[in-house]
Amino acid sequence: MIRILLVDDHKIFTEGLYSILSQEDDIEVIGECQNSSQTFEMLKKTPCDVILLDINLGNESGLDLCKSITDQFPSVKVLAISMYHEESFITKMLKNGASGYLLKNTGRQELLKAIRCVHEGETFQSKEVTDIILKGLSRQKQQTKSIYQIKFTRREREILDLIGKGLTTKEIATELFISDKTVETHRSNLLAKFEVKNVAGLIKLAIEYGYLK
Known part of the structure; x- marks a missing residue:
């Protein structure tokens, strides 16, 4: 059983995720949190395997929360799910310990695949996210090339x-x-x-x- 914690400050979004995930036999949603204090309170008392974490948590940053979670609870996998498609957000989230990154327009099947992948210790990025990262690397390569020339x-x-x-x-x-x-x-x-x-x-x-x- 994959125990999932949903961390997003938009209640309607977490309710939508819960509706999708609760239909899966191998997934259990253990709770929904809107901020870092609720998240840590939950992690201290309830076993968790994967956290679905948004970047924008109102007055708090999911980027910072991701780093704190992976530092303090290394066995817990973080899967970012965000509306932000900028390369800077994606790379920072991955550097802060996230095992994967999805955009909020992802489909049900891709979401489930991502959860199962990160639970198995793999990393996962949607094709759209991978394309954004590759474009960023290409830009960096071009900048490096211009220096060499x-x-x-x-x-x-x-x-x-x-x-x-x-x-x-x-x-x-x-x-x-x-x-x-x-x-x-x-x-x-x-x-x-x-x-x-x-x-x-x-x-x-x-x-x-x-x-x-």
């Missing part, structure tokens, strides 16, 4: 190497037989190309993307 002049490349070695503007000018002002101009160009505000950020990205060792 930064084009430098020969002088900018030389100055970047010397900055990476810790040389000051005056030391770089002496090394390359150019003026301090010229060094500063090239440094400003490098900051702009890496889209950072200072030398620390420049060095960090240059190392991260293989321009400096």
Whole structure:
């Protein structure tokens, strides 16, 4: 038997879920909660296998509640079910310990499949959620690719190497037989190309993307 706790501040939604889940022989809904205090009170006194958790709980965040639940009750699986389809919400919920993420427009069969999957220790995301995550990864890849494709002049490349070695503007000018002002101009160009505000950020990205060792 899969013991389910419903956590959502919309009573009509939890009642709808209860109506669906109560028809299943292998699922038991142990309760409905609207906030974190009710949730923890329930978890302390009643065994639970899977929590269906919304992100928006009125004045509280389901993101934070998810982390608290998985930290304090590691055997309990959290399945997020939310109207939010932004990648940032999805990835944060998964990072905070959720075993799966569904959108509230999901169908009955997909909901039941997700519950049974996370109960068995697997992860589950609906196709729509998976597509959102993949698009986010593709965006990140494109951003990374654009960093790799930064084009430098020969002088900018030389100055970047010397900055990476810790040389000051005056030391770089002496090394390359150019003026301090010229060094500063090239440094400003490098900051702009890496889209950072200072030398620390420049060095960090240059190392991260293989321009400096």
